[in-house]
Amino acid sequence: MLKKIIFQFLALSLIFTYSAQSAESGGMPQLNPEFWISQIFWLVLTFGLLFIILSKFILPKISNNLETRKSQILENIETADKQREETEKKVKEFDKIINDTKVEAKNFFNSERQKVLDDISSKRLSLEKDIEKEIIKAEEEIDQLKKTSQEKVTKIAIETSSDLVKQLIGEDINKSSLSAIVEDLSKKEMEKHNGI
Amino acid sequence: MAANPMYQFNVYRIGPEIKINNIDISFTNASLFMVISSLAILIIFNFGTKRSIIPNKIQLLSELSYSFISKMISDTAGSKAKPYFSFIFSLFMFVLFCNMFGMIPYSFTVTSHIIVTFVLAAFIFIGVTIIGFIKHGLGYLKLFVPSGVPMVLLPLIVVIEIISYLSRPISLSVRLFANMMAGHTMMKVFGGFVVSLGIVGGWLPLGFSVALTGLEILVAFLQAYVFAILTCIYLNDALNLHH
Numbered sequence: 001m002l003k004k005i006i007f008q009f010l011a012l013s014l015i016f017t018y019s020a021q022s023a024e025s026g027g028m029p030q031l032n033p034e035f036w037i038s039q040i041f042w043l044v045l046t047f048g049l050l051f052i053i054l055s056k057f058i059l060p061k062i063s064n065n066l067e068t069r070k071s072q073i074l075e076n077i078e079t080a081d082k083q084r085e086e087t088e089k090k091v092k093e094f095d096k097i098i099n100d101t102k103v104e105a106k107n108f109f110n111s112e113r114q115k116v117l118d119d120i121s122s123k124r125l126s127l128e129k130d131i132e133k134e135i136i137k138a139e140e141e142i143d144q145l146k147k148t149s150q151e152k153v154t155k156i157a158i159e160t161s162s163d164l165v166k167q168l169i170g171e172d173i174n175k176s177s178l179s180a181i182v183e184d185l186s187k188k189e190m191e192k193h194n195g196i
Numbered sequence: 197m198a199a200n201p202m203y204q205f206n207v208y209r210i211g212p213e214i215k216i217n218n219i220d221i222s223f224t225n226a227s228l229f230m231v232i233s234s235l236a237i238l239i240i241f242n243f244g245t246k247r248s249i250i251p252n253k254i255q256l257l258s259e260l261s262y263s264f265i266s267k268m269i270s271d272t273a274g275s276k277a278k279p280y281f282s283f284i285f286s287l288f289m290f291v292l293f294c295n296m297f298g299m300i301p302y303s304f305t306v307t308s309h310i311i312v313t314f315v316l317a318a319f320i321f322i323g324v325t326i327i328g329f330i331k332h333g334l335g336y337l338k339l340f341v342p343s344g345v346p347m348v349l350l351p352l353i354v355v356i357e358i359i360s361y362l363s364r365p366i367s368l369s370v371r372l373f374a375n376m377m378a379g380h381t382m383m384k385v386f387g388g389f390v391v392s393l394g395i396v397g398g399w400l401p402l403g404f405s406v407a408l409t410g411l412e413i414l415v416a417f418l419q420a421y422v423f424a425i426l427t428c429i430y431l432n433d434a435l436n437l438h439h
Contacts, residue, residue, distance in 0.1 A: 027202070028205070029203075029205040030308070032207075035226070037219050037220060038207075038221045040311065042227035046227075046230040047230070049234065050289075050290060051286040053238055054285060055283070058244075059282050059285060062241070062245055065247060
């Protein structure tokens with residue numbers, strides 16, 4: 001089968017080779033002047049029309065397109081730059097506002113704290129004053145009480161001792177001597193009490 | 197018949213014979229491919245003129261080729277060559293599209309005909325010469341007298357310069373024509389080898405054919421570029437007389 005195909009191809013190619021060899025005639029068709037004038041005519045016509053249409057209609061459009069694209073790109077870059085500058089300005093403003101508010105808040109906080117502190121200290125001071133006053137008053141009262149109590153105690157002691165003596169002995173004793181004894185004793189007691 | 201590698205360059209009439217004053221200007225397959233190339237250029241670049249800030253693919257393509265050619269012109273011929281931009285752009289695109297359409301199998305390569313490339317080159321040559329004489333008057337003839345050459349050698353140098361200047365259209369046209377014709381002939385020859393060696397030995401020329409196709413696409417672009425850049429260099433000579 002394969003041999004048959006190869007053989008057929010060889011035969012076919014032989015035929016083609018013969019026909020190619022037999023067609024060896026003429027030389028270069030380019031040098032045959034039969035259609036030279038026609039070729040020149042059609043060349044001038046087509047190339048001329050091509051040149052005219054390209055130069056009048058198509059190439060100006062293309063160059064125009066390129067120009068507009070270039071200018072538009074430049075314009076866009078310009079606007080982008082401008083917008084970037086504006087953005088930077090806005091960002092700076094924003095930062096400034098934030099800083100200002102921060103400082104303001106700090107100041108406000110500080111002043112309020114100061115106020116509160118002042119308030120507290122003044123209140124404490126007045127309170128302390130009140131307390132001191134109260135203490136002084138109380139001490140005075142205590143002192144007075146002490147004084148009066150001693151006198152009263154001695155008086156009571158004298159009266160009770162004179163009553164006791166009267167009941168025990170049945171007769172009055174000189175009050176002055178009694179009071180002297182009581183005073184002496186109470187002094188001793190007071191000394192003992194006060195730890196002097 | 198189809199195996200003759202030169203058969204692909206035959207020009208034949210399509211449609212009726214058109215004659216004006218006994219001059220045959222019939223529509224041929226060469227004319228057909230000129231029209232197809234021009235229409236393709238116009239359609240592609242017309243789609244590329246949409247006004248949008250972010251270009252789509254076709255617009256990007258047309259804008260890239262615009263800036264590519266404009267950069268090429270300003271690099272080689274300076275800012276004075278700006279008025280000739282659209283001519284060089286059309287020239288480059290026409291040659292490029294004709295070369296590229298020629299790469300499609302069974303199509304016709306317009307630029308593989310010496311008469312087409314010669315007309316283009318002659319037009320460029322005449323135009324550049326006229327521009328040179330308009331810009332510099334008779335001072336344009338200083339192009340043939342390079343500065344700093346010893347007096348003894350001057351006659352010889354001037355003759356050489358004039359010959360090289362006059363041979364510009366021939367070299368420009370033959371370069372493009374010969375490149376295109378040689379490439380297409382070679383591809384056809386390798387294609388013929390594929391057929392004649394058959395399934396046994398045909399693989400090697402087939403590989404060559406594939407590689408040559410890639411090479412030919414490169415050559416098609418490169419020759420269009422060379423054609424356009426040489427035009428710019430000639431224009432540079434006419435606009436900025438450096439001697």
